[in-house]
Amino acid sequence: MDRTSLTEAELAGLLRGDLWRRIDLLAETGSTNADLARAARDGEAEGLVLVAEHQTAGRGRLDRSWEAPAASGLTFSVLLRPESVDDRRWGWLPLAAGVAAATAVEEVAGVGARLKWPNDLLAGTEEGKLAGILSERVETPDGPAAVIGIGLNVTMREEELPVPNATSLLLAGGTSTDRVQLLGAILDGIERWYQAWRAAGGDADSCGLRQEYASRCATLGRSVRVQLPGEESVTGTAREIDADGALGVTTESGEVTVAAGDVVHVE
Numbered sequence: 001m002d003r004t005s006l007t008e009a010e011l012a013g014l015l016r017g018d019l020w021r022r023i024d025l026l027a028e029t030g031s032t033n034a035d036l037a038r039a040a041r042d043g044e045a046e047g048l049v050l051v052a053e054h055q056t057a058g059r060g061r062l063d064r065s066w067e068a069p070a071a072s073g074l075t076f077s078v079l080l081r082p083e084s085v086d087d088r089r090w091g092w093l094p095l096a097a098g099v100a101a102a103t104a105v106e107e108v109a110g111v112g113a114r115l116k117w118p119n120d121l122l123a124g125t126e127e128g129k130l131a132g133i134l135s136e137r138v139e140t141p142d143g144p145a146a147v148i149g150i151g152l153n154v155t156m157r158e159e160e161l162p163v164p165n166a167t168s169l170l171l172a173g174g175t176s177t178d179r180v181q182l183l184g185a186i187l188d189g190i191e192r193w194y195q196a197w198r199a200a201g202g203d204a205d206s207c208g209l210r211q212e213y214a215s216r217c218a219t220l221g222r223s224v225r226v227q228l229p230g231e232e233s234v235t236g237t238a239r240e241i242d243a244d245g246a247l248g249v250t251t252e253s254g255e256v257t258v259a260a261g262d263v264v265h266v267e
């Protein structure tokens with residue numbers, strides 16, 4: 001099992017498009033999302049990528065934590081500033097990152113991956129979670145910014161899984177666990193979808209993002225229970241992803257739109 005440390009030189013080789021300016025590498029930090037949020041507030045421009053081999057205070061969605069042994073996967077964040085796009089459409093940013101991650105694990109590791117709304121990456125037809133994505137909006141003196149953080153389990157073994165429903169590319173039978181190639185493919189994918197979405201003014205239909213997301217989404221058409229932030233939940237059938245990237249659910253009492261929550265596929 002390969003847990004060789006990444007090097008700055010091999011990461012620099014991934015700067016092949018127009019968006020990414022620099023890829024910084026840390027052996028250890030608290031949270032790459034927290035670090036990039038700080039950098040954004042200090043005036044950093046978009047296009048910075050921060051990779052850490054180990055996080056001591058990794059953050060997950062809905063106030064959860066994200067834990068992974070050092071070098072057992074990819075833990076990184078990217079800084080974007082889509083100022084020209086209406087705020088309401090920023091919900092597509094983590095969904096675009098999810099599409100990029102799903103495409104990358106298929107291309108590089110041969111593991112079919114689907115997305116549980118909004119952006120949990122599931123391996124194959126199983127419900128095992130390969131990756132999670134945390135998107136945070138940061139107010140800065142230069143305008144709002146978005147920090148998108150991705151945690152992808154690559155060589156994690158069964159006994160290392162932080163929660164029973166997690167998995168890794170190794171456990172899912174991946175044909176490659178090359179973290180440099182995986183990171184490169186994810187960054188290429190984020191760049192492609194981000195540029196297309198931004199050029200379309202955040203219209204996920206006209207740039208093809210909504211269709212691509214829907215084709216990879218394991219949630220649409222399913223019976224779901226969505227745990228909302230706080231105590232409440234919504235139960236029904238996942239019907240659509242709307243123009244803002246929110247989930248439309250048909251419930252017994254009518255249509256409900258969920259902007260943030262944790263989906264359980266009920267059947």
Ligand code: BTN
Binds near residue numbers: 057
């Ligand atoms: C989730 O599924 O709850 C989202 C997990 C996101 C984890 C990544 S790891 C890199 C980045 N830094 C963090 O502190 N969190 C994200």
